[in-house]
Amino acid sequence: MKNSEKIEKYLENELNETERSDFETEMRSEKKLSAEVNLHKKVEAFLSDRDSILLNEKLNAIYDKEFGNKKSTLRIISSNWAKIAAVLAIGLLIGGIIFWKTRSLSNAEIYSQYAQLYDIGINVRGDSVSKLQTAYEKYDQRKFSEAIRLFESDASGNALNYGSRLCLGISYTELNQFDKAEQCFKSIIGNEPIYEQQAYWYLALMKLKAGQKAEAKQIFQKISKNQNHYQHPKAIEILKLMN
Secondary structure, X not given: OOHHHHHHHHHOOOOOHHHHXXXXXXXXXXXXXXXXXXXHHHHHHHHHOHHHHHHHHHHHHHHHHHHOOOOOOOOOOOHHHHHHHHHHHXXXXXXXXXXXXXXXXXXXXXXXXXXXOOOOOXXXXXXXXXXXXXXXXXXXXXXXXXXXXXXXXXXXOOOOOHHHHHHHHHHHHHOOOHHHHHHHHHHHOOOXXXXXXXXXXXXXXXXXXXXXXXXXXXXXXHHHHOOOOOOHHHHXXXXXXXX
């Protein structure tokens, strides 16, 4: 009988009197065996602690699912050591999750996390503006190339309204046409109070996606200091991710 089996039987009171006495004599003469028994006791204490009951049950469930009640002539590992292995595996998993959450995000990842399409909420009516209505629909469907073509076509004969300019700028950003996107956003800032905050926000996101990190950070800092800005909390979050 291997030491691990003896130790388990000893701790579970499954040895007869003679076996138990012999085992205790062996422990007194072998420090290594005594240390191993103490380790098993500590493991048992940990697994029986009331704060660890739920974890213990889950580990048992995992072990049962993987190994079931299969029996083997070679007892490779005791149940407690299987639990320890599972604990270590979970620890590695948690460590990986913590690493993933605390690692530095790229500009593209931050952009993807925070760049939501702005909902203009405009219902354009009438035959004379049906092209613009279609442009908004294509924008909502994330068909940006088609949306840009329709917005630009509408702007060729008329001054494009500021809401459309915002959508056009966002569409350009999504297709990495950063210079055109910047022109759209800057044409709103200082000229249209209704969409100025939105234009400033999407200009910052555009700068971030374009890799212009210093400029993007400067804009996010200004937004973070303006508690009346509708994206004030998110600007603070992004600045933390950028540091």
